[in-house]
Amino acid sequence: MPWRACWYGASPAELRGQVPNSVPPSTSHQVSLWRRLTDWGATGFAILAAILVLVPLLAIFIYLVIKGVGSINWAFLTQTPKPPGEVGGGMANGIIGTGLILAVASVIGVPLGIGSGIYLAEYGRNRFGDIIRFTADVLNGVPSIVIGITVYSLIVVRQKHFSAFSGGVALGIMMIPTVARATEEMLLMVPNIIREAAYGLGIPRWRTTLSITLRSASAGVITGCMLAFARVAGETAPLLFTAFGNQFWNLKLNQPTAALSLQVFTYAISPYDDWHKQAWAGALILIVLIVVAVAAVRIVTARGTLKGA
Amino acid sequence: MSDSVDPMNTPEPIEPLPKPVTSIPSLGKVEPLRSAPKSTILQKIRQSNPASSRIPDEIFRWIILLSAVSVFAIVVLVVWELVDKSRLSLHQFGLHFFYGHDWDPVNDSFGAMPFIYGTLVSSFLALLLAVPLSIGVAVYITEMCPQGLRAIISFLVELLAAIPSVIYGLWGIFVLAPLLRDYVQPFLQKTLGWTGFFGGPMYGLGMLAAGIILAIMVVPVIASITREVMSAVPQNQREAVLALGATRWEMIRVGVLRNARIGIVGGVILGLGRALGETMAVTMVIGNRPEVAKSLFAPGYTMASVIANEFSEATGDMYLSALVEIGLALFIVTLIVNALARLLVWSITGGTARPSA
Numbered sequence: 001m002p003w004r005a006c007w008y009g010a011s012p013a014e015l016r017g018q019v020p021n022s023v024p025p026s027t028s029h030q031v032s033l034w035r036r037l038t039d040w041g042a043t044g045f046a047i048l049a050a051i052l053v054l055v056p057l058l059a060i061f062i063y064l065v066i067k068g069v070g071s072i073n074w075a076f077l078t079q080t081p082k083p084p085g086e087v088g089g090g091m092a093n094g095i096i097g098t099g100l101i102l103a104v105a106s107v108i109g110v111p112l113g114i115g116s117g118i119y120l121a122e123y124g125r126n127r128f129g130d131i132i133r134f135t136a137d138v139l140n141g142v143p144s145i146v147i148g149i150t151v152y153s154l155i156v157v158r159q160k161h162f163s164a165f166s167g168g169v170a171l172g173i174m175m176i177p178t179v180a181r182a183t184e185e186m187l188l189m190v191p192n193i194i195r196e197a198a199y200g201l202g203i204p205r206w207r208t209t210l211s212i213t214l215r216s217a218s219a220g221v222i223t224g225c226m227l228a229f230a231r232v233a234g235e236t237a238p239l240l241f242t243a244f245g246n247q248f249w250n251l252k253l254n255q256p257t258a259a260l261s262l263q264v265f266t267y268a269i270s271p272y273d274d275w276h277k278q279a280w281a282g283a284l285i286l287i288v289l290i291v292v293a294v295a296a297v298r299i300v301t302a303r304g305t306l307k308g309a
Numbered sequence: 310m311s312d313s314v315d316p317m318n319t320p321e322p323i324e325p326l327p328k329p330v331t332s333i334p335s336l337g338k339v340e341p342l343r344s345a346p347k348s349t350i351l352q353k354i355r356q357s358n359p360a361s362s363r364i365p366d367e368i369f370r371w372i373i374l375l376s377a378v379s380v381f382a383i384v385v386l387v388v389w390e391l392v393d394k395s396r397l398s399l400h401q402f403g404l405h406f407f408y409g410h411d412w413d414p415v416n417d418s419f420g421a422m423p424f425i426y427g428t429l430v431s432s433f434l435a436l437l438l439a440v441p442l443s444i445g446v447a448v449y450i451t452e453m454c455p456q457g458l459r460a461i462i463s464f465l466v467e468l469l470a471a472i473p474s475v476i477y478g479l480w481g482i483f484v485l486a487p488l489l490r491d492y493v494q495p496f497l498q499k500t501l502g503w504t505g506f507f508g509g510p511m512y513g514l515g516m517l518a519a520g521i522i523l524a525i526m527v528v529p530v531i532a533s534i535t536r537e538v539m540s541a542v543p544q545n546q547r548e549a550v551l552a553l554g555a556t557r558w559e560m561i562r563v564g565v566l567r568n569a570r571i572g573i574v575g576g577v578i579l580g581l582g583r584a585l586g587e588t589m590a591v592t593m594v595i596g597n598r599p600e601v602a603k604s605l606f607a608p609g610y611t612m613a614s615v616i617a618n619e620f621s622e623a624t625g626d627m628y629l630s631a632l633v634e635i636g637l638a639l640f641i642v643t644l645i646v647n648a649l650a651r652l653l654v655w656s657i658t659g660g661t662a663r664p665s666a
Contacts, residue, residue: 268475279479
């Protein structure tokens with residue numbers, strides 16, 4: 001039904017079938033030509049806008065797959081970069097480095113984020129809570145490069161060298177506001193009756209919050225954490241002068257580390273054709289890793305909650 | 310739990326029902342309800358509680374409070390570090406820093422005008438392209454789209470926000486820039502060259518490319534807020550306008566957009582905040598040349614990208630301090646822009662995360 005109705009001013013209710021279709025659209029032959037033309041024009045523009053927005057998305061994914069898949073091979077996944085200008089080599093150290101940095105980031109960002117979320121939801125219905133809520137929003141809006149500068153002068157300058165740890169701290173800081181606001185929203189959706197029931201059974205407040213309230217909201221909280229994780233996984237700007245990048249293997253937290261996103265950036269602006277190809281491959285791997293990580297956590301936690309229930 | 314008003318602690322026993330029904334003719338005599346035996350179990354819990362649970366409760370409260378305070382502390386630290394590290398340049402250049410044109414690390418002479426200009430022009434160009442598109446998409450999704458497509462299209466638009474900015478940059482360098490150089494820029498020069506905005510050598514990379522990439526990145530932000538605000542407009546509103554004989558577009562314009570306009574402006578400003586602070590994608594496509602040029606084909610430079618490019622290579626305290634001052638300016642501007650946007654959006658949706666306190 002609705003496709004044709006779409007083109008002639010049908011009401012939304014009519015489109016959804018809430019209004020019987022037998023009522024004729026009595027206006028359609030009475031409205032003036034000009035009004036009909038603007039209506040068609042606006043509809044056409046909205047459809048055009050939707051197409052124009054989706055075209056770049058498709059183009060990016062198509063290019064990523066076409067250009068990326070051709071350049072991924074065993075060497076790319078297992079070797080470190082060759083010196084500039086030489087063909088071959090890979091980004092294995094970048095993949096490991098990204099994992100290392102993201103692990104540090106999650107260890108910092110997730111507990112602090114969930115903690116502040118709990119505070120905002122359970123204790124923060126007051127002036128101080130409003131202040132924290134506002135600062136979380138401020139932190140969310142701080143440009144990532146500014147976080148990079150701060151962590152650089154806080155950690156890198158004091159330690160006197162770049163490190164994977166400082167990169168992780170920078171990304172962890174960026175995770176906190178997203179996780180906190182998601183946790184708060186989810187906890188507020190848990191009905192108060194559940195908390196009161198727990199108190200009524202004599203369960204102390206901390207236990208109630210952790211194993212009853214937070215647990216009921218766990219699906220949403222985990223989604224929030226994954227969103228934050230996916231958001232920082234591709235970040236490059238804060239890593240430029242914290243993790244810095246590295247041509248070699250590194251598994252130590254206090255050494256400069258390669259990261260996929262950094263390497264994609266360096267290779268993309270380099271003058272070598274082979275590096276350009278590798279940049280596409282790196283970008284594809286980056287996206288795939290993000291998707292796989294998010295999906296894996298989803299599956300594992302879904303099983304966990306099923307067992308618990 | 311430590312409050313004095315605690316129902317379990319009140320001395321009176323639970324009252325029995327006032328006048329128990331003693332007999333129902335058909336059932337014969339009924340036992341009156343007995344009051345609970347002086348609540349021995351509750352008393353036990355009550356006695357065991359203060360010692361065993363108040364201390365863990367307090368510890369938990371403090372841990373949670375500490376993590377909330379950490380958010381506040383981080384923001385304070387960011388501001389403190391930015392002000393502290395840029396002190397040198399703040400003293401040396403004063404306000405001249407913001408309208409000075411020369412960026413000369415060799416002679417320790419710094420003016421941020423070209424970067425401020427680049428940031429503003431690229432962001433406004435992005436908004437110019439993104440605002441009509443995002444409103445169009447939002448209108449399409451909420452008002453016109455067939456039910457089945459609705460979820461898919463809004464998911465795809467949100468997906469745009471999940472792509473890392475370095476991948477936008479990569480795509481911009483190798484796909485968008487050649488496309489602009491070979492097709493779009495010659496066309497623009499032929500048709501609109503007389504305005505002066507579309508002239509000069511065509512590199513592909515430059516202000517125009519940066520604006521387009523930023524527009525793509527900002528669309529999901531504006532579109533999702535616009536959609537949210539539009540669906541907050543009550544359905545009666547639409548039906549009332551339609552009942553007056555309006556066409557669908559008139560209904561959207563009068564009944565929906567007019568009511569949602571403050572929220573939409575909020576969304577646009579939020580998008581502006583994102584565009585101002587965006588670093589990697591812009592750095593990769595803008596061309597990185599610190600000059601103020603009228604033509605959009607010319608390369609430019611933004612505040613975020615000069616930090617990204619030069620910070621780790623900056624030698625000399627003054628150079629570093631000038632870069633941090635640019636960061637400070639960026640921070641303050643995004644702070645103001647974001648706060649403004651939140652206020653506007655909250656005033657429409659009533660703040661989803663902000664139930665009446």
